[in-house]
Amino acid sequence: MPSKGIDRYLVKPGSKFEMASVDTSEKTLWEDLTKDDHEATYDMLRDELQHLQKVLYAQQKHRVLVVIQAMDTGGKDGCIKHVFSRIDPQGINVHSFKKPSEEELAHDFLWRVHPHVPRNGQLVIFNRSHYEDILAVRVKKLFPDEVWKRRYRHVVEFERMLAEEGTTIIKIFLHISKDEQKKRLEARLENPAKHWKFNPDDLQDRARWGDFMHAYEDLIGKTSTECAPWYVIPADRKWYRNLCVANLMVEKLRSLKMEFPHPTWDPATVRVED
Numbered sequence: 001m002p003s004k005g006i007d008r009y010l011v012k013p014g015s016k017f018e019m020a021s022v023d024t025s026e027k028t029l030w031e032d033l034t035k036d037d038h039e040a041t042y043d044m045l046r047d048e049l050q051h052l053q054k055v056l057y058a059q060q061k062h063r064v065l066v067v068i069q070a071m072d073t074g075g076k077d078g079c080i081k082h083v084f085s086r087i088d089p090q091g092i093n094v095h096s097f098k099k100p101s102e103e104e105l106a107h108d109f110l111w112r113v114h115p116h117v118p119r120n121g122q123l124v125i126f127n128r129s130h131y132e133d134i135l136a137v138r139v140k141k142l143f144p145d146e147v148w149k150r151r152y153r154h155v156v157e158f159e160r161m162l163a164e165e166g167t168t169i170i171k172i173f174l175h176i177s178k179d180e181q182k183k184r185l186e187a188r189l190e191n192p193a194k195h196w197k198f199n200p201d202d203l204q205d206r207a208r209w210g211d212f213m214h215a216y217e218d219l220i221g222k223t224s225t226e227c228a229p230w231y232v233i234p235a236d237r238k239w240y241r242n243l244c245v246a247n248l249m250v251e252k253l254r255s256l257k258m259e260f261p262h263p264t265w266d267p268a269t270v271r272v273e274d
Contacts, residue, residue, distance in 0.1 A: 005029060006248045011230040017221035019213050024177040025236040030243055038239055045246035050086040052253035053123055055260055057091035060121035062256050063167040066249070067126045070174035071212060072202040073184035075235050076127050079174060083246045087123065096127040109133040109151065110158055117162060130155055134219055139211045152222045163227035170252050171228055172245060173220060174235035178209050 008029065011017050030038060056062055068076050080094055095116045104112040110130060118124040134155070138148040159169055176184075185202065188194040205212065224230040231248060235241040 006231070006244060006251055009231045009233055009244065009248075011220055011224040011232060013225050013229060015221065015224075017217055017224070017230075017232075019175065019217050019232075022175050022232045022234060024175050024180065024234050026234040027237055027240045029247075030240060038243065042239075042243055042246060045243070045250055046083065046086050048250050049084070049246060049253070050088075052250065052258065053087050053091055055258040056123060056253065056256075057088065057121045058260050059258050060261075061166075062258065063118040063120055063162075064123045064253070065118050065126070065162065065167050065169045066124070067129045067131070067169065067171040068174065069128060069131055069172070069216075070235065071176060071181060071209075072199075072205055073181050073188075074174040074176050075238060075241055076174060078238060079235075079241060079245055080125055080127060082242050083249065084125065091121060092123045092125070093118075094125045094127055097129055097132055100133070110154065113158075118167060120166075130158070131219060131223075135212065135215050138215050139205075139208055152219070156223055156225060156228075159223075159225065159228040168252060168256065169228035170248065171224075171230045172248070173216065173230060173232045174241060175232050176235045178206075180236045181206065181209075 006029070009022065030041070033041060056064065068079065070076050084092060084094075093116070097112070100109075100112065113130045116124065116126070134148045134151045137143050137151075138145075163169055185198070185206070188198040220230045220232065233241055233244045233248075
């Protein structure tokens with residue numbers, strides 16, 4: 001399947017980024033397709049992603065780290081659930097970063113992150129990430145400004161080290177509008193089966209929407225690098241979000257030019273006896 005120009009959503013390293021430059025309800029890359037075509041294309045992308053992950057796992061040569069960030073209700077869980085649903089559980093790990101524990105706070109902020117990066121042959125997804133230790137600290141004023149300001153340099157150097165050691169890093173920000181967040185929060189309140197997903201603290205973060213958007217603009221602009229660039233994906237439309245992320249994953253894994261390992265023995269000489 002040909003690429004659909006997903007670099008449209010790439011934040012060019014060294015450039016100034018503005019959230020307003022990405023329309024959260026955009027469907028440009030796939031608007032020429034019917035609903036049936038969307039579904040067929042999505043199925044093909046997930047099939048190819050499944051195949052590429054099998055080669056990744058078999059070859060045991062590359063490591064892939066996917067970082068997914070978003071505002072509350074931005075679709076992190078849903079995106080991971082749907083886009084990666086066909087991946088063999090042996091070769092994938094999803095790690096969610098919650099509020100740091102007392103033990104984690106007693107160490108440097110990357111101490112809790114490093115043990116979860118991928119090993120050879122593994123695909124790891126961070127549902128939220130080390131970037132929370134910049135965003136939350138900055139917006140909620142948890143520590144003095146000099147703390148989060150120096151962390152930009154720390155995460156850039158951390159990711160550069162991972163990349164130079166063989167990790168492919170794919171960073172995704174799922175961009176939703178404030179109006180769409182309101183709809184999703186209300187849907188959680190109206191559905192008892194979704195009450196567990198609602199946290200009153202989310203409303204406090206919503207009240208700081210402008211502060212978070214400004215913090216994200218700054219963060220994405222300063223930490224989108226050649227070895228670990230950011231992609232800002234329109235996420236108001238869930239089907240479009242999933243297609244874009246699936247397309248991005250396939251494109252990135254294709255670029256590794258992987259192949260199943262060749263046996264060190266001759267298959268033609270092996271016979272399985274009755």
